[in-house]
Amino acid sequence: MKLGVFYSELRGNHDVLFRLKAEKLGIFLVSNGIYHAIIKEKGEPSPVLQKQGADYYVLSEDLQTRGFSTDEVDSNVKVVTYSDIADHIMNDYDKLAWL
């Protein structure tokens, strides 16, 4: 499957994410999920970013809402808008999961 996963929280049990497998996997960081693209806790990137082979996206509008800008985003994460997300989910992923 081509699976698009939405991640909207900073804390919680990331265990299900770590175990997901898909032919194509996209991870959309939205709402308080955007902190994973920005914060380096104790200097380390978020474990949420460690999923091998996944494409990472972060929602620009939600970055800005929380006071962050595009140039602070981890280099593995692509900044997207609502409009981009609409295209990605309609074109690139056949199943979606909001974790």
Next chain:
Amino acid sequence: MKLGVFYSELRGNHDVLFRLKAEKLGIFLVSNGIYHAIIKEKGEPSPVLQKQGADYYVLSEDLQTRGFSTDEVDSNVKVVTYSDIADHIMNDYDKLAWL
């Protein structure tokens, strides 16, 4: 201070709890906090139970609601009712915090 702390979730950032200090500290496990008194994840007791010198309580009604019984509770945790909690907070703790 004599601090009574309420803990109502299974997951989350336990970091603030770990850093709290008080002359007398009571930790009340209620709602989904009761799992800390029961579940031994990968065989280990919950980190929430590792606070040195704290008195631990778990709400009997919330244990039963989730299908657990008194005799499954960790030996460091005292089983209490709503009525007991009312007495503890009015008699034994001068400040309360729901984490």
Next chain:
Amino acid sequence: MGTLTIGVFSSLIGSMNLDFAVKLSEAAADKGHNVNLWLSGNATILAQKGQKEFLDYSYLIEKIKSLQEKGVQVGACEACSEGRGIHAGDVIEDITFIGMDWYVAKAAKSDRVLHIGVE
């Protein structure tokens, strides 16, 4: 006997924190303590008239009436309610429909304050 003020910000259905607050209020009132109960945020839904009873959902209106008979004072945040479409005329009788200053004033004069500030 003392005074206990409980503030709760969790929604009526699903989050059991509001059930917790109501049961603890009852336990404290039954022991003769004065109890104030403040509903803010999503908890203001509990102040709305006409909630239908379903076996699946927390149904606390009757409990609130019984608390009031035991002398518990119940306040609901006016702004939090109105943002959700709940206006003064929609609120259950004897619930004080008022600003947050009512709550912090009650809290300031209480022996104990249990503030449940999560969803």
Next chain:
Amino acid sequence: MGTLTIGVFSSLIGSMNLDFAVKLSEAAADKGHNVNLWLSGNATILAQKGQKEFLDYSYLIEKIKSLQEKGVQVGACEACSEGRGIHAGDVIEDITFIGMDWYVAKAAKSDRVLHIGVE
């Protein structure tokens, strides 16, 4: 063009998930996709008439009307609403007040389903 069904279970005020669902619905509708939006759980508060606008709180009624003008179908869970005191007469015009089978039927016939099943 495809069909997208979004289900959302998060409360109107505070949890930004409902804002997210509304903005994504708008983006997809603007691109010509068919969009269905399902409000369940605490999200049913958005279906209630008479929400007052405050600068502090998400205020989405006008957005819902604008989505409907773009052809987005909006449904609200009847049981979830009634448990919260919101009855058929309280619901904003053109929101379908209906059972959960409406949502799963819409979902089954959609190209994509984004189900936001958290608070």
Next chain:
Amino acid sequence: MSNKILFVVQRPPYKSENPKLAITHAMSCYTADMHIDEEVEPTLAYVGDGVLNCIKDQKAEEIYGIVSTDQHLKIQLTGDMKILVCKEDMERLGIQEERLVDGRDLGADMDLNVVTFEEILKEMDEGCDHLMFF
């Protein structure tokens, strides 16, 4: 043609309404044909901390006056709904199989299916058209 939806519950019961709404939404698939003239077939899967929903003898009705999650699950088993529970998560949380809801209490022919996460992944991949996570 049957449409299939997989309902995945990954959070514990009672903290929000949503794990229970997973069950009621799954159940509503049985009447979806009123709207679309096609059948919709639900499967429920419990993974992560969601497996805690499946513990038997929950006393929510006696204590809080609301139908307990295990009662709901039993009713779905009598209606032959396919319900999967992740084996690795039960092991991680130290939950033995005998602690789980037993549909036979209500005369169901089916039990919960304790399966590996790999099998749940297969269900996500090949066994359904859409996913709904709770």
Next chain:
Amino acid sequence: MSNKILFVVQRPPYKSENPKLAITHAMSCYTADMHIDEEVEPTLAYVGDGVLNCIKDQKAEEIYGIVSTDQHLKIQLTGDMKILVCKEDMERLGIQEERLVDGRDLGADMDLNVVTFEEILKEMDEGCDHLMFF
């Protein structure tokens, strides 16, 4: 006699309404004397992930049409509310002091006070009569 309440915010902004209600409830202390003929003095403290509330230049108003949390904080600073931010948590999350809300933008005399957790503990212990955690 003054009554003191310490409002402690430990969760990030915007996921629930509650971190914002901490500010509005703290502000409401200034009119509590309408009810009790005594003053109530608030202090706000940001600890744990709560320090993320204090990042400046939040665009919530432009994007979602709601007043941003940093705007609220600035207004409280112009009203001379004492606001503490935990230094260790800022360090843990890699947030530099210049990223925080600056009350002087609105003409406030005060800044946020970046202090150690030990100082916040002291405020909890000796500096208040009651705690409200968000």
